[in-house]
Amino acid sequence: MTQEINLKSEITATQTGQRLDQAVAELFPDYSRTRIKEWILAGNVFIDGIAITRPREKVLESQIVEVNATIEEETQAEAQQIDLDIVYEDDHIIVINKQAGLVVHPGAGNSDGTLMNALLHHCPEIEHVPRAGIVHRLDKDTTGLMVVAKTVEAQTHLVAALQAREITREYEAIVIGTMTAGGTVDEPIGRHATKRTHMAVTHSGRPAVTHYRVAEKFRAHTRLRLRLETGRTHQIRVHMAYIGHVLVGDPVYGGRPKPPKAASEAFIETLKNFKRQALHAVRLELAHPYTCEVMSWLAPVPDDMVQLTKALRKDTEEHPEDML
Template sequence: MTQEINLKSEITSTQTGQRIDQALAILFPDYSRTRIKEWILSGAVKVDGSIVDKPREKVFESQQIEVNATLEEEVSAIAQDIDLNIVYEDDDIIVINKQAGLVVHPGAGNADGTLMNALLHHCPDIEHVPRAGIIHRLDKDTTGLMVVAKTLEAQTHLVAALQAREIVREYEAIVQGTMTAGGTVDEPIDRHPTKRVQMAVINGGRPSVTHYRVAEKFRAHTRLRLRLETGRTHQIRVHMAYIGHVLVGDPVYGGRPRPPKAASPEFFELLKSFKRQALHAVRLELAHPVTCEIMSWQAPIPEDMVNLTKALRKDTELNPVEYL
């Protein structure tokens, strides 16, 4: 179950100069400091109408505070023996190659069978780390690399690195439409005003930046390499839809598949049967939270995206006149 939280208040003279997380803990005593910090970091807090996402930001008398957040029911995760594709592990971190269909956190409709359940089984001591060490998410049907902290010290360092945009996250995607060049989408993202499960480009939303370059062009599709500068919910999917190039198979933002003219029945059927967004976290690079060593990993493109790419190449070869 979830609950929409809408809170408003005003900074008093006694709170002038305080950190915003400290001030909100006093203004809204019904909520824990941890939850308030999460709201700030997620962009759910506005001061005088502008998002403030740094807990250390100072506040001053008469400033208007507004909180618009989703309060999720607390879920106690249990350890479950679920296969994980671990590509690296030491005493401080785990790097996994997440498979499609694996939800990251327990929640409404997914009480168990998640990455968090699997981590608690694989590394029982991780229960002492908030969120079982998970510092960033991949959508249920997005595949690829994620880093998890095994200790509180490692988590603290990795969260700070993520906030400072020091962790490199690169993706491969296949989108509809032929793109001629790469570029950058720098558009704010927030919850869709009417569609609860969707995000959207919204004026006043959280700053969101996605860089992309063309890796391969087909008749009516493009394979992209993307790099996240920020990490908002559904960011790549929303930004690509915003510029008119939705991800193939995206069940939320993609709409019906649009095969090119003269496409073979087999190719059309493949497009229709591709039921997840064609998105894979292919590369991860970071400074180790303890040793500070720069480390990098790459995850092979999953079979379904490999097969889709082969089909797109074949379609392009069979119809060279229409290739752009």
């Protein structure tokens, strides 16, 4: 299916001499520069009724610009009834508290049963939005808050806000090792040189910045609160591993159980049975793409991480000498 786009506006005096792609982006800010350039090259943008296919074409005051284009349905996934924990919804956005085990996009080994399949069932019109409105991702076994756009315009605004670092995303995590203070990891992330499903800190990667602070100390573990400036694949997991504090339960980056000395059997079993990375997107804040109102949501830490934290506290209380 396709969505018809029909736009019309007039070049202003201040836009005289601008490039066509720049002027059209200013006239119709709900659409990205990349999409507008594609429309120009495809002959979908008209000046005074004449199709212009050169993005660098200069425009003049009072010229009439029209866009007549279609947005192809990019979603190939099928709608499936899958339970979603919807924290907030209106005509423009959906905020979801994603459960562990839910993959965001269909892909190799996960052709269905994903968040995208669930969104298409919950909101069928979202099929007209690229990637079914998904703006950012959480890993399969990471829980917590995600925002989804219900319209192309909302998605364009939210993607731009992410790129401008105007959306706040905070996480709770439990890492291996005792950390004494918070800090910032500012290291680029890219594909691992030999393990293609892994990410790594690499000079050829894209900029990535993670801020973290200590929320609670245990004998051999630390509970952290983290805030992302960027949103690279596996960013928190890679950055914490890079500084020597792998997330508890992380199957990819080495979060194997490491119980402290003299730990009880019950505590050792709790660590062994925690089978996912201990990471939860706890807070999301953004300016609404339509009203511009600043909105904020909190998602309670899931029960498995709550129980892990209780076990860590109990172990620490049983060995107070190790905290001196």
